[in-house]
Amino acid sequence: MTLYAADAHRAHWGNLSQTREGRMSDLSFATGVLLKQASDGDQRAWDELVNRYTRLLWSVGRAHRLDTADAADAVQTTWLRLLEHLDRIEDPERLVGWLVTTMRRECLRILRRTGRERPHSPEVVAFDTPDPGEPVDAALIRKERDAELWAAFERMPDRCRRLLRVLMTSPPPPYEAIADLLEIPIGSIGPTRARCLSRLRGMLDQTDAMPAPRQASEEPS
Amino acid sequence: MNAIHDDEALLERLRAVCEEVDPVPDLVVEAARAALTLRRLDAELAELVLDSADEPAGAIAVRAAGLADIRMLSFAAGPLSVELQVTERDGGRHLVAHVTGVELAAAVLETAAGRRDLDTDDGVLIAEHVPAGRVRFYLTTVHGAAYVTSWIHI
Numbered sequence: 001m002t003l004y005a006a007d008a009h010r011a012h013w014g015n016l017s018q019t020r021e022g023r024m025s026d027l028s029f030a031t032g033v034l035l036k037q038a039s040d041g042d043q044r045a046w047d048e049l050v051n052r053y054t055r056l057l058w059s060v061g062r063a064h065r066l067d068t069a070d071a072a073d074a075v076q077t078t079w080l081r082l083l084e085h086l087d088r089i090e091d092p093e094r095l096v097g098w099l100v101t102t103m104r105r106e107c108l109r110i111l112r113r114t115g116r117e118r119p120h121s122p123e124v125v126a127f128d129t130p131d132p133g134e135p136v137d138a139a140l141i142r143k144e145r146d147a148e149l150w151a152a153f154e155r156m157p158d159r160c161r162r163l164l165r166v167l168m169t170s171p172p173p174p175y176e177a178i179a180d181l182l183e184i185p186i187g188s189i190g191p192t193r194a195r196c197l198s199r200l201r202g203m204l205d206q207t208d209a210m211p212a213p214r215q216a217s218e219e220p221s
Numbered sequence: 222m223n224a225i226h227d228d229e230a231l232l233e234r235l236r237a238v239c240e241e242v243d244p245v246p247d248l249v250v251e252a253a254r255a256a257l258t259l260r261r262l263d264a265e266l267a268e269l270v271l272d273s274a275d276e277p278a279g280a281i282a283v284r285a286a287g288l289a290d291i292r293m294l295s296f297a298a299g300p301l302s303v304e305l306q307v308t309e310r311d312g313g314r315h316l317v318a319h320v321t322g323v324e325l326a327a328a329v330l331e332t333a334a335g336r337r338d339l340d341t342d343d344g345v346l347i348a349e350h351v352p353a354g355r356v357r358f359y360l361t362t363v364h365g366a367a368y369v370t371s372w373i374h375i
Binding site: 038041043046047050051054055058059062068071072073075076077079080081083084085086109110112113146149150153164165167168170193194197200201 | 227228231232234235236237238239241242243245246248249250252253254256257259260262266274275355371372374
């Protein structure tokens, strides 16, 4: 690729990645172009696909409570699967759904292998206990309120945690992909999202209402 | 108070915190980018069509037969069929593959660590002491066709 072509390429994708709403057809056309170029061995096009969707795949892994090594493994397997099927993705608009579904399958395989899956008892305590392998380093969170928010999020029921975790991806995946991932109807995503956020807000209010232990001892009532 | 606005604000906060506590490791992105070079453009993909590890019922049947630690997988593409048995032994993996439908000229086991040439006696491929991880077979036939099995994790 010549320097000029590379610049034009960058400007083109730069503009597209700034497009948040409305131009879905442009975006999916662009995805189709990227798939075609990557299929022809264009490293830059492949990098762009990786840049766009790795964060989403990572969030799916975390939504399944995979630790860093397992999440990394599942993400890599998903990209390798895409490479295996690069010539066979007929509808670029379905790429995100395809990636999410493939990632989810890899997550379930890993969970099965490690014997950690409890698909029919999402409320069991083990699921609500943060995985010791998760690199959520509280020291990294400077603001106490952020730490509280994250702790509350981690305590949420699995259904809420999964949904919110993928919604944290920027930009969030299409609802079709979320519906596939969570095995719920598209129509229930909005209400579930509202319910989960409301529940999280309630958990935070509760935390706020309870004085921290140190403050309690300093200010006996 | 506007509930919808609140939801957006809360989600935005979560997004910011998530970005801080759980960023995608650079190595994950780098590995994904590098994966493009692992493509086998010359070979037809032999898809994984069966994996006993994915099928609880099948696994139970195998266990009942006293073969608890054997995992069986099948790959197929056109006339090619690969039946693979994976056994865990001494921390490594013991692989036996039966290749039918084509006459093999060469077989290579590809792992994250590298490549291993395998003997192709009567379509039986054996690889011992394979480290746990991702593997695939690259097979070439006496007629010049090439196949690659879908990546699996053993």
